[in-house]
Amino acid sequence: MKPVTKNDRLSVYVEDLTHDGAGVAKVEGYPLFIKDALPGETVTVHVLKTLKSYGFAKLISIEEKSVDRIDAPCPVFEICGGCQLQHLSYAGQLKYKEKVVRDAMARLGKLPDVPVHPVKGMDNPWRYRNKSQIPFGMDDGRVVAGFYQPRSHRIADTDICLIQTPEADTLMASLKRNLQDMGIEPYEEKTHRGMLRHVVLRKGRVTGELMVVLVTKKQKFPQAERAVEAIRAALPDVTSIMQNVNGDKTNVIFGNDTINLWGKDIIEDRIGDVRFEISARSFYQVNPEQTEVLYGQALDYAGLTGSETVIDAYCGIGTISLFLAQRAKFVMGVEIVPQAIEDAKRNADLNGFTNTLFEAGPAEEVIPRWYKDGKEADVLVVDPPRKGCDEALLQTMLEQKPQRIVYVSCNPATLARDLRILEDGGYRTQEVQPVDMFPQTTHVECVAWLTR
Numbered sequence: 001m002k003p004v005t006k007n008d009r010l011s012v013y014v015e016d017l018t019h020d021g022a023g024v025a026k027v028e029g030y031p032l033f034i035k036d037a038l039p040g041e042t043v044t045v046h047v048l049k050t051l052k053s054y055g056f057a058k059l060i061s062i063e064e065k066s067v068d069r070i071d072a073p074c075p076v077f078e079i080c081g082g083c084q085l086q087h088l089s090y091a092g093q094l095k096y097k098e099k100v101v102r103d104a105m106a107r108l109g110k111l112p113d114v115p116v117h118p119v120k121g122m123d124n125p126w127r128y129r130n131k132s133q134i135p136f137g138m139d140d141g142r143v144v145a146g147f148y149q150p151r152s153h154r155i156a157d158t159d160i161c162l163i164q165t166p167e168a169d170t171l172m173a174s175l176k177r178n179l180q181d182m183g184i185e186p187y188e189e190k191t192h193r194g195m196l197r198h199v200v201l202r203k204g205r206v207t208g209e210l211m212v213v214l215v216t217k218k219q220k221f222p223q224a225e226r227a228v229e230a231i232r233a234a235l236p237d238v239t240s241i242m243q244n245v246n247g248d249k250t251n252v253i254f255g256n257d258t259i260n261l262w263g264k265d266i267i268e269d270r271i272g273d274v275r276f277e278i279s280a281r282s283f284y285q286v287n288p289e290q291t292e293v294l295y296g297q298a299l300d301y302a303g304l305t306g307s308e309t310v311i312d313a314y315c316g317i318g319t320i321s322l323f324l325a326q327r328a329k330f331v332m333g334v335e336i337v338p339q340a341i342e343d344a345k346r347n348a349d350l351n352g353f354t355n356t357l358f359e360a361g362p363a364e365e366v367i368p369r370w371y372k373d374g375k376e377a378d379v380l381v382v383d384p385p386r387k388g389c390d391e392a393l394l395q396t397m398l399e400q401k402p403q404r405i406v407y408v409s410c411n412p413a414t415l416a417r418d419l420r421i422l423e424d425g426g427y428r429t430q431e432v433q434p435v436d437m438f439p440q441t442t443h444v445e446c447v448a449w450l451t452r
């Protein structure tokens, strides 16, 4: 029997926080998940839903507050799906993320003793995103823009977003005010009507260069000139204004065609000493300050002396590859998206690297072929998507036995799972260093270092 039923109101003690930021209280061993509740708090909750082995409850009031609780500074924190942890002090967030990583190592990796270092956080954990993707829409005859609500495509309308650049606020507010005057209709997802779908802003952290991309439903965009004027008036430092056309019924932001409306086609940025050209659709890390910390750690763990050959699997536009190329004899990068490989090659040229090779394709197919062709690596770096490394790639690692593996991961659960496989195949996890790339959210990035 479940100890609670739907619509029960009760007082509970919150003992833990899940990996997605909900408080956990146990009623006679039965876990209740409570959004916005923090560990150490005694709270009154209203039970929303009970399943066989756990349930969900809504926070009604807080009787005993956590010492780590703060007032969320964002006015739409309660309804916006962008941030989950603004009610937790930054020191509390870093402790929480360290625990998420430790728990994953112990439970999913059966690695309770692996050294997990304290999370490397930011001095100022706000305004860190260099890319904003702002959906526009209509609500009750009013233009709205902001970020989506949790698990929905309803827009939480706002004029400020504290994790994005001040320029994003300026642009968002100004376009919202002027859109109807310019005769530009925001796109409506439900009916597939209207013109302006998203406004994307990218900023080079080091260079300050600014790109605005207007994602429109149609290529024919008679108000383009007026929009350019309005954007230049709002953001006098803008260096590039582009239009991207997406006519599909989809929640993917960009379509295939990108047109220059004004200024340059690209912006430039630097991570450490490496320069990058970023176009409208290029993948580029969204927190460049912490990316430098993350890649610096990866470089450290790679232990390069100048004589090593390195493989960078899942290399994207070659950000890690080029970072490593500064200290390695040769770096080979592989990535499944051909356009990203084009960017990687261009960026290698831009920086004058002659010790790199990039190939488009699935890592699990390209890397075994490289080995077969005699292209061997002393160090293997992987940075897979959330689902972790492909099994075939893990198998190749175990067969080819590179001296060192550096595993960069955005998901502690799949990292722990893959470390277990590598441990069983003869590797030892020396250290795990978490890095906070996304303050105020539940995401945590890690670098793990393995040796044979």
Ligand code: SAH
Pocket: 283, 284, 285, 313, 314, 315, 316, 317, 318, 319, 320, 334, 335, 336, 337, 340, 361, 362, 363, 364, 383, 384, 385, 390
């Ligand atoms: N290392 C890069 C990007 C990491 S994101 C950086 O730091 O910027 C993970 C990348 O893996 C994405 O670019 C994705 O396109 C790519 N990817 C996904 N599946 C892949 C596969 N099977 N083989 C190679 N690359 C893959």
